[in-house]
Amino acid sequence: MKCPVCNSELFAVKYHGLIVDTCKRCGGIWFDPDELRFYIDFFLQDNPDLPPPPINHNKKTLPVVQSPDYQKLCPRCGVPMRMFNYACDSNIILDKCPRCDGIWTDGGEVKQLAQFVKGNPHLDALGKALAEHTKKLDAIKDWTVLSRDFSQSAGYKVFLPKIILPIASEPLTLVVPKVVFAIILINVAIFTYQSFYVEDIVRFFYQYGLIPRVVASGKQYYRFLSSMFIHRDLVHLLGNMFFFWIFAHNVEARFGHFRFLLFYLLFGLCGSWLDVFTRIHSSVPAIGSSGAISGLMGAYLVLFPRSKITTLIINQAIRVPAFLYLGVWILWQILFGMLYASASFSPPVSWFAHIGGFMSGVVVAGLFRALQKKHGEPDSPFPQIIRGLH
Ligand SMILES: [Zn+2]
């Protein structure tokens, strides 16, 4: 990649686990989507004594004037970038690529940005993310804000807003879900470890999370596995384990213990793969088991379409068929996945990991069912169904 200002070669530089491309001659830095706000956070951590920005009592928002004869070209896609005012009123004018949504900062601008962010304690993560919006987003801003409120109020990665929360699936079998217990135990153990023994949690996430840019370059494939077993916080862990429990135990009984473990890891891999594929240049890590759990939900849809899921809708628990619950769920994921993709908004939820996981679950369970039928095994959900238990 070439510097859009002085045309010298850009160098990949690692900063707290982020990988950004910098120009050694003019000091400019290229940020792929989402990287800038993380970079600023790290910069502020490293420079606690950064002076606040000068106070301007007559602050006006500068108009962004795009000169027709001088446009920087995106170092990734080569198309002309558009200038924009960071956070709408910072008066720090940056360049953004309309195609890949990466951001170019000239030398020294990162420091100005950090000062601006520091001087605005009320500018929370939302503000920083909003600053990276393009005009494209304005039309659907209400939707993304709405979905963010929903998804964050129920934790980062709880799968649906809490007004439509599943609370139980039908117990269809007496088989003890050993692997389900083991996976929950591992997740809880890792979370306990990270809560009590890891000093720099952000570093931990960068070490073990799934960073598309790193794995796409053919390195550190262990991240596919490690990222599946770590969670951001207690809400994230509980949300995921709750969904895991509801959909996993019947699936384990049906698949058999060993196959269940294998498929669980495979679903996680497929979800991660789609996540990597949809943000291939990003060096922001993704963590959590939701891709694998989505795979189980896909498998559940194929294996037990008519079994009932007890679902909390507003304040009433009703029993809905699994195909209805899961159908609505996956449509929801696709809707928001597409919305976020078109908005280039940093999602709190890995919609695409959910979609990739779910699809792989549907395919694998479909093949499994077809093979069983072919071998003349009964197509009942289980060899021994408990009757009259529910
Ligand atoms: Zn340069």
Ligand SMILES: [Zn+2]
């Ligand atoms: Zn671009």
